[in-house]
Amino acid sequence: MRSQSDVVIIGGGIIGSSIAYRLASEGTGVTILERDSVGSHASGFALGLLNPTNATGELEKLIHQSYRIHRELHGKLQEESGVDLQLQTMPHIELALAESELPGLKSECERISSLPGFKTTWLEPEEVWKLEPRITRDLFGAVLVEDVIMLDSYNLTLATAQAAEVLGVEIVLAEATEIFYEKERVVGVGVGQNRIDCDAVVLALGPWSGTARAWLDVEIPIVPQKGEIARLQGLDPVLGLHVHGPCSMVQKADGLIWLAATRKDNTGFDVTPSTEALETLFQHGMQMMPEIGSHGLVLQTACMRPVTPDGFPIIGRVPGKEGMFIATGTGGSGIGLAPAIGKAIADLVTTGETEIDIERFGLERFG
Numbered sequence: 001m002r003s004q005s006d007v008v009i010i011g012g013g014i015i016g017s018s019i020a021y022r023l024a025s026e027g028t029g030v031t032i033l034e035r036d037s038v039g040s041h042a043s044g045f046a047l048g049l050l051n052p053t054n055a056t057g058e059l060e061k062l063i064h065q066s067y068r069i070h071r072e073l074h075g076k077l078q079e080e081s082g083v084d085l086q087l088q089t090m091p092h093i094e095l096a097l098a099e100s101e102l103p104g105l106k107s108e109c110e111r112i113s114s115l116p117g118f119k120t121t122w123l124e125p126e127e128v129w130k131l132e133p134r135i136t137r138d139l140f141g142a143v144l145v146e147d148v149i150m151l152d153s154y155n156l157t158l159a160t161a162q163a164a165e166v167l168g169v170e171i172v173l174a175e176a177t178e179i180f181y182e183k184e185r186v187v188g189v190g191v192g193q194n195r196i197d198c199d200a201v202v203l204a205l206g207p208w209s210g211t212a213r214a215w216l217d218v219e220i221p222i223v224p225q226k227g228e229i230a231r232l233q234g235l236d237p238v239l240g241l242h243v244h245g246p247c248s249m250v251q252k253a254d255g256l257i258w259l260a261a262t263r264k265d266n267t268g269f270d271v272t273p274s275t276e277a278l279e280t281l282f283q284h285g286m287q288m289m290p291e292i293g294s295h296g297l298v299l300q301t302a303c304m305r306p307v308t309p310d311g312f313p314i315i316g317r318v319p320g321k322e323g324m325f326i327a328t329g330t331g332g333s334g335i336g337l338a339p340a341i342g343k344a345i346a347d348l349v350t351t352g353e354t355e356i357d358i359e360r361f362g363l364e365r366f367g
Helices: 014-025 057-081 099-113 125-131 153-166 206-216 275-288 290-294 331-350
Strands: 007-010 030-033 088-096 119-123 141-150 170-172 178-182 185-191 194-197 200-203 223-232 242-244 248-251 257-260 297-307 314-317 324-328
Touching: 007 014, 014 030, 014 153, 014 324, 014 331, 030 153, 057 153, 057 331, 088 099, 088 125, 099 119, 099 141, 119 125, 125 141, 153 170, 153 331, 178 206, 185 200, 200 331, 206 223, 206 297, 206 324, 223 275, 257 275, 275 290, 275 297, 297 331, 314 331, 324 331
Parallel strands: 007 030, 007 200, 030 170, 088 242, 200 324
Antiparallel strands: 088 141, 119 141, 178 185, 185 194, 223 257, 223 297, 242 248, 248 257, 314 324
């Protein structure tokens, strides 16, 4: 382990790895401290859907900025790391399973039509069944979006981390135990009995961000939200689109059908897969495609997402601590937001400003 690094990033998920990659691309010396292993939590278990058309409100601009960076990076990351991202481009359909859903979904169709780079169409039930005859007959129509991107979230995280290593980033599987300051300016990170001297620290601790309060004297309002996904035996012929209704359903590059995802608060850090979540996912999947009920379970996963009281991420400087930055609270959007957050934090560390739209998401908004 190095005794000196320009920047120390605490957390080796997709957010921490993306920040490290961007900083290293600009010649900055970086060390990542990861307690477990890269992508071993939510970053490694996410669905991996990149569909910025479903973003509205204050996150919309940031999601679209990140989507554009994603598309620029994918080929480069695969080449530099040698890791296959299992990229797929496919149509996305949003099903109206009740007549009451028609006005809202037709309005969504109009909104998405105004977005540059995406083609969307309203489909009547007969048109949906022509596209995919296994979709339920209890249907009132659907929004079709061409095309969205599906990838493997673990492979993306691994590729980002390995590409960062190629650029000189050191990944240390160890837990940060202390932050050292001189007059409220960051000067180092303790790792057990050792110390890494540095000019900046980035906290990318995901659902464990609240533990950083001991280092900052500031409350980090992050709680874990449990999310579960079921992977089922694949369909034949292959399901060639991403279907969304009460849950997401897609046949990924691994050949399995993924049903995603449940959300449950107030569970602490329990990542034990639950029977309740599995039953919910099967029920929702069968509402969209009854055939799913006969497909066996291959794997059920559970992980913790970091969420804030207002549902928006925390990105930027830590007030009152010079050289301290934070990136967390992405909820279920960490994979989609990672490239933009990576650039934003790298910009702030190296130049003090960024063109990425993060002004709304500072920690100071919580007082």
